[in-house]
Amino acid sequence: MNSLAFFKHQEARDLFAKIDYALKDGVHIQNSIHQASFFRFIEENEESLKDFYEEFYGVYLEHGGETINKYYYLEFGYNTRGNIPLEHRYFFPNEYVIVAFMVYKIIFIDGYVDLSSVSKIQKIIRQDYEDLKPGLYRALAKAKREKTTKINDENVDKVVLDAFKEFAKIGWITLDEDLFDTLPAFERxxxxxxxYINNLEDWLKGDKVI
Known part of the structure; x- marks a missing residue:
């Protein structure tokens, strides 16, 4: 059975359980320093692992990017989480999605490509995007199910910091206290x-929800 062929790999006993838990917990795996052995194992057993997750869990092992930017993750079918146990079903909070929109815009669209400080990101959002702040704060309030009056600069700074911790957890960035680097998987x-990202200004000013 091809879906179990990866068990014959010499590193399966040491690596597979860790990889399996990581993927089910929403982690994106790429050829970075801390994930290199995981990435190699998946790449060498990609077809077998694809069959395994689809046959046994009803989910799909997918990849994004190519060559040095390639990354792997689990994709769930439309309106289903497959057969993944509840304690390992990963849900990405909407407020962190909104922060990711802003971070992507700042770095990759508006050209702050050398930015590597969370505190500087927080400051840029506060000071350089005054026209978007009202819509951004409304969107975050809706995502957190709070009144807009409760969302201020201090609250948003905390949401941004918490979002960066989550980005690191799922393999979108590396994070060392205030310093971060985006990884290929952030492109997801x-x-x-x-x-949304390509029309972020219209979306925020229009006060729509995700």
């Missing part, structure tokens, strides 16, 4: 939400 936010 644009892959999923390109319409």
């Amino acid at each position: 936010i644009a892959k999923i939400y390109s319409d």
Whole structure:
């Protein structure tokens, strides 16, 4: 059975359980320093692992990017989480999605490509995007199900910091206290939400929801 062929790999006993938990917990795996062995194992057993997750869990092992930017993740079918146990079903909070929109815009669209400080991102959002702040704060309030009056600069700074911790958890960035680097998997936010990101100003000013 091809879906179990990866068990014959010499590193399966040491690596597969860790990879399996990571993927089910929403982690994106790429050829970075901390994930290199995981990435190699998946790449060498990609077809077998694809069959395994689809046959046993009803989910799909997918990849984004190519060559050095390639990354793997689990994709769930439309309106289903497959057969993944509840304790390992990953849900990405909407407020962090909105922060990711802003971070992607700041770095990749508006050209702050050398930006590597969370505190500087927080400051840029506060000071350089005054025209978007009202819509951004309304969107975050809706995502958190709070009154807009409760969302201020201090609250937003906390949401941004918490979002960066979550980005690191799922393999979108590396994070060392205040310093971060985006990883190839961060591009997945644009892959999923390109319409929102490409029209972010209209979306925020129009006060729509995700």
